[in-house]
Amino acid sequence: MIEPIVLYSLVFGISITCLIMAMITFSYRRLLKKFYEIWKDEEGVKNARSTANEIVNQANIAASKILADSNIFSESQKGMLSQNLDRAVNVEVSNFETMLTQIKEESRKALLTEISKVSANFSSELKEEFLKAEKDAQVYKKMMIDRVDRSINKVIMEVCQNVISKRLNIEEQDELVISELTEAKKRNAI
Secondary structure (H helix, E strand, O other), X not given: OOOHHHHHHHHHHHHHHHHHHHHHHHHHHHHHHHHHHHHHHHHHHHHHHHHHHHHHHHHHHHHHHHHHHOOOOOHHHHHHHHHHHHHHHHHHHHHHHHHHHHHHHHHHHHHHHHHHHHHHHHHXXXXXXXXXXXXXXXXXXXXXXXXXXXXXXHHHHHHHHHXXXXXXXXXXXXXXXXXXXXXXXXXXXX
């Protein structure tokens, strides 16, 4: 039969382990939520970039039609306008790419920071729980040793009382001590 203190220690240890697992799960869920938000922002940037490219392309097409229909602008002015529009598109694309790279880098750093925090928290909590369990084991060990000591003292006192109360020679005393110890063992006193 399991001793109540051992049973309580096991239940306590299992409860603490479950609590730690719940904390890890909560931290992991929070980390995934942040990652999803960053990923969602990145998708928004991609959509904005493609929308901007479409708008610029439509503006180029509209500008080309206006220039083709108009006799006001000369060919050189049309070329300069087209070059300026191309430069503006390239600058915007470059800006979007830079922003996307920065977002990726920031999300990677945030993810690594969160992973480090979760790891450090888990490590310290695990160490604390190990120290608590070790302390509980020492307390239980001391309690059991005290219990055994009391039991041995009780048996010795009983044997001594039985031996002292009788007048016997040495052989009879030895036999009596052995029989008393055997009897105590049967009673689970030892």
